[in-house]
């Protein structure tokens with residue numbers, strides 16, 4: 313099978329410089345090996361992701377020249393498919409309903425915490441009897457969790473190398489569907505990448521620690537995992553991670569100050585693909601792209617500096 317990369321943006325706001333960088337790396341990586349690109353709008357949280365944002369996002373990608381060959385229906389329209397996937401996972405005996413609130417988990421005595429600070433699920437609802445479940449169900453709808461094994465899930469990231477996590481000890485039983493019915497990112501992203509036949513996932517290294525959970529879902533669903541390449545994050549000169557809060561670094565502002573080629577050149581220079589900060593088209597950058605030229609450390613960038 314040929315290579316299929318993807319853009320999977322969450323349109324909760326205008327594209328940000330960090331999103332542009334990840335999208336550019338995904339495009340260069342797939343295109344440099346003759347691959348195709350897929351676009352999927354990840355708007356599971358419809359309140360945070362109004363439809364207009366997706367149109368602006370497509371326009372921003374086109375403006376940058378980051379083209380795609382296929383577009384998957386956006387996540388907000390795929391609940392039926394996710395229900396099916398949840399049911400398939402249910403058949404493996406690993407899914408259970410849970411009525412714990414965030415407050416319950418935070419206040420649990422001696423609860424160990426995962427590296428990202430969330431409390432590891434203590435198993436409160438894991439072994440409820442049918443009667444106990446029925447009694448709770450009569451009060452309010454549950455959320456749904458996946459029971460994880462006490463096992464190390466390891467993989468080799470194409471950029472960061474060996475990465476592993478013991479899901480039971482370092483992550484805990486994780487949520488597949490929230491009590492309000494919204495499907496969780498981990499389930500939707502895995503289900504969609506499987507449906508589309510994505511072979512290569514390129515994204516920010518903030519998602520490196522989600523990867524073992526997703527690999528475990530691939531295993532339960534009997535699907536082959538894609539290759540993963542995580543990319544460094546962009547930080548401001550004061551060390552802060554660039555985020556959507558920095559309105560001055562979203563494409564609405566950047567498009568007024570730069571041409572697409574200036575912006576691509578700036579990012580390519582910061583990523584080590586260009587020796588000097590100069591304009592560059594994607595066509596010019598394509599032959600320069602190689603994973604071993606991209607740093608592993610986060611990239612400090614001051615787009616308005618000299």
Ligand code: GLU
Nearest residue numbers: 320321322354501515519
């Ligand atoms: N939708 C996620 C984001 O915008 C990316 C998901 C992924 O690449 O797996 O951060």
